[in-house]
Amino acid sequence: MRFDTVIRNGTVVTASDTFVSDIGIKDGRIAALALGLTEADEIIDATGLFVLPGGIDSHVHLDQPSGDGIVMADDFASGTRSAAIGGNSTVLAFCMQEKGQSLREALKVYHEKAEGKCHVDVSFHLVITDPTAEVLGQELPALVEDGYTSLKVFMTYEGLRLRDDEILATLDTARRTGALVMVHCENEDAIRYLIGRHEEEGKFAPKYHATTRPIAAEREATHRALSLAEIVDVPIVIVHVSNREAMEEIRRARQRGQKIAGETCPQYLMLTADDLDLEGLDGAKFVCSPPPRDKASQDACWEGIEQGVFDLFSSDHCPFRFDDPEGKLNEKGKRHFRWIPNGIPGVATRLPILFSEGVMKGRIDINRFVAMTSTNHAKLYGMYPQKGTIAIGSDADIALWDPERRVTLTNELLQHGADYTPYEGLELRGWPVRLLVRGQTITEGHKLRSSEPSGRYQTRQRSKLVAAHPRS
Ligand code: URP
Ligand code: ZN
Ligand code: ZN
Ligand code: ZN
Missing domain, CATH: 3.20.20.140 (Metal-dependent hydrolases)
Structure with missing residues (x-):
């Protein structure tokens, strides 16, 4: 299969597992998880990076x-x-x-x-x-x-x-x-x-x-x-x-x-x-x-x-x-x-x-990090497994994290509308160096790749927390 994008050689992390794999992306979704994926329009080298659900x-x-x-x-x-x-x-x-x-x-x-x-x-x-x-x-x-x-x-x-x-x-x-x-x-x-x-x-x-x-x-x-x-x-x-x-x-x-x-x-x-x-x-x-x-x-x-x-x-x-x-x-x-x-x-x-x-x-370990910042949100608010994990068929919502990147927080870096951050000057280790939403690269480094907004409205299922609960 030829993919739109392949993310190569990253350490893929879900709420339960950590493993080295390539990720093949086709039409905005994850289509393959395997080593040795090479046929793609775009190859992203993720060597040394963590590959997390967005x-x-x-x-x-x-x-x-x-x-x-x-x-x-x-x-x-x-x-x-x-x-x-x-x-x-x-x-x-x-x-x-x-x-x-x-x-x-x-x-x-x-x-x-x-x-x-x-x-x-x-x-x-x-x-x-x-x-x-x-x-x-x-x-x-x-x-x-x-x-x-x-x-x-x-x-x-x-x-x-x-x-x-x-x-x-x-x-x-x-x-x-x-x-x-x-x-x-x-x-x-x-x-x-x-x-x-x-x-x-x-x-x-x-x-x-x-x-x-x-x-x-x-x-x-x-x-x-x-x-x-x-x-x-x-x-x-x-x-x-x-x-x-x-x-x-x-x-x-x-x-x-x-x-x-x-x-x-x-x-x-x-x-x-x-x-x-x-x-x-x-x-x-x-x-x-x-x-x-x-x-x-x-x-x-x-x-x-x-x-x-x-x-x-x-x-x-x-x-x-x-x-x-x-x-x-x-x-x-x-x-x-x-x-x-x-x-x-x-x-x-x-x-x-x-x-x-x-x-x-x-x-905490990095799997708990993924659970608390992505997977559990998807499950509790009815978006799982379309969102919140890295699995075949899921949206290719993926954040590449460099654990060695050192960043000192400044307001400017954050690109929000507020004129301050409560965390000015805080020194951090690790940063999301690239973000893909449905397979499309949205940020690279500390910048948006395109000023064209491509986000969509997401309709949701019922929460996993209520799905197993009696209704009526
Ligand atoms: O102070 C807060 N948290 N403002 C936002 C509104 C809310 O209560 O969540
Ligand atoms: Zn609030
Ligand atoms: Zn509140
Ligand atoms: Zn009490």
């Missing part, structure tokens, strides 16, 4: 409005460009339902935002902010059938949060339809109470974002979300877990027999609340929710990665510009931390950080 980042915010005229720093063009630079071949972004809006209307808006702009493949989770009888009874079941098989609900943020009865109703629809629900767990009422006390005491600096969102507020909400899921009898994903106590809630729910997926993010390994207390107002650059905690929480999150409490390592990329009057440090945010938009950039740094800090430092 990263899948299943938690990315792009081009979402944040109220108050605040604008996100990445649209689908710049956000997916940065994703590609960081070795990702697919991102799952959020489609935000506005209050009073139907899900179909919301999807129309987000498909228009993404259409023709993406450099990697994309798919949408639906954020449910207005779970009316019509939305849950009619729209959502039809949309799950159409391949929109995952949702996110918020227990925090004024205007976004759902009450417990609304979460139960949403979980119930998920159970009936086979959708997978991601839950943002923080107790909004406790946070509001603490913000009130901080205001009485005249505490308005960025660092108080962390003290008004304590571990107990995350642990309590995590416990509550897990209890609500148990009552409905439906699997859920606990997203962006920041500390040991929330992890222990997940462990206990699993011991009770619940099917739960857990996610953590680079910020909970690499940052602490002290970063919010930098000179001037620079701490605002690190404001995200849940907030980064302390060294003990970082160690706990590493333990969760090593021991399998976490299935997913995602970026929660949510970029704002620091120099923008309608960005991270707007006039209101300068006066009071509660108006600093939540979220930090990270779609390009997620994989290199876990590769360097996790694999190269011997905390």
Whole structure:
């Protein structure tokens, strides 16, 4: 057989195996795994490189409005460009339902935002902010059938949060339809109470974002979300877990027999609340929710990665510009931390950080790296085995990693829309030196090969986590 492309002599890594092989690519798919493949239009020499499934980042915010005229720093063009630079071949972004809006209307808006702009493949989770009888009874079941098989609900943020009865109703629809629900767990009422006390005491600096969102507020909400899921009898994903106590809630729910997926993010390994207390107002650059905690929480999150409490390592990329009057440090945010938009950039740094800090430092093996950054995302969000692995018939979404490449992170390198990275100056070992999406080279070195976007929208099956679970 003559291939379009052959990747020669690399060390191929999946979530379970590591082996030296050539990869033959035909029509965007992997057509052969063997040694000695030579007949191809293009030969890529991968000697000395790891050949991994492209990263899948299943938690990315792009081009979402944040109220108050605040604008996100990445649209689908710049956000997916940065994703590609960081070795990702697919991102799952959020489609935000506005209050009073139907899900179909919301999807129309987000498909228009993404259409023709993406450099990697994309798919949408639906954020449910207005779970009316019509939305849950009619729209959502039809949309799950159409391949929109995952949702996110918020227990925090004024205007976004759902009450417990609304979460139960949403979980119930998920159970009936086979959708997978991601839950943002923080107790909004406790946070509001603490913000009130901080205001009485005249505490308005960025660092108080962390003290008004304590571990107990995350642990309590995590416990509550897990209890609500148990009552409905439906699997859920606990997203962006920041500390040991929330992890222990997940462990206990699993011991009770619940099917739960857990996610953590680079910020909970690499940052602490002290970063919010930098000179001037620079701490605002690190404001995200849940907030980064302390060294003990970082160690706990590493333990969760090593021991399998976490299935997913995602970026929660949510970029704002620091120099923008309608960005991270707007006039209101300068006066009071509660108006600093939540979220930090990270779609390009997620994989290199876990590769360097996790694999190269011997905390996890490279198969676990692949599982946590690609394979599990594909399985949990209904894209496996089309995506998330290197196997015959799978999309040729492939990242070539040079484990010896040393990189000092700079904002410029990342090619996102934000004007800073929380990881400026961080020294890393290992970098994705080439990315293919469906067989086509998207990045080489630290550059996009073409400015022409060729990403596609990916419809999805039901999650592996719900597939084996009783519906009705
Ligand atoms: O601070 C964060 N994480 N912002 C993004 C929205 C979310 O909660 O995931
Ligand atoms: Zn969240
Ligand atoms: Zn508990
Ligand atoms: Zn998020």
